[in-house]
Amino acid sequence: MTPFAATRGLSCILVVLPAFAAQDTEGLLKAIEARYNRTQSLKLDFSQSYAGMKRPVQNESGVLYLRKPGRMRWEYSSPAGKVFISDGKEVVLYTPDDQRAEKSKLKESEDMRAPLAFLLGKLDFKKEFKSFQTHAVSNGAGTDNWIAAEPKSENLAYSKVEFLATSEGQIRRVRITGQDQSQLDFTFANEQLNVPVAPSLFTFHPPPGVQVVEAGQ
Secondary structure, eight states, rough: OOOOOOOOHHHHHOOTTTTOOOOOOHHHHHHHHHHTTTTTTEEEEEEEEOOOOOOOEEEEEEEEEEEETTTEEEEEEEEEEEEEESSSSEEEEEEESSSEEEEEEEOOOTTTTGGGGGGSSOOOOOHHEEEEEEEEEEEESEEEEEEEEEESSSSSEEEEEEEEETTOEEEEEEEEETTTTTTTEEEEEEEESSOOGGGGGGSSOOOOOOEEETTTO
């Protein structure tokens, strides 16, 4: 896993209760697809944790903006000034401590935020993933459902993506397992659908003195 791939965040703990029956997997996937396929833009708060091999857990948070087709902006408040931007073709990662920003093709990116880009197209779980397992968890007032999905391609930076979703199809959490068994865990809150999101948010404007280079250089 490259430094470009290593991102951070905040975990939230949910207790698995075997007594709860998991919602029908097919129905749950359809509910998620219906919710996000009719959404053209999205704004929500996120917290994330990154747990790498033999590394301490690193926590970060901020606001995520999504706009179809294929655009996303992770705007961090902790650490302040950090951004991860996709214009649908390329991704750029900039951290204020660095005097450069790294870019790569979205399809070639090893960054584990990249799997969330599929939410920005026409969401089709069975096109992206080859198998699913579902189990129910308590949310304090009822139950949500974890979906563990294995991607069809083995040539990716990740080996598994897990989604925590409500019965109405709202995604509350995403956990991504890397090929090296590292984990990137996102928790989402305050979701706003179809809010105005300016196209300019998805263009990176380097601060003075910051060079944009290809990832890995």
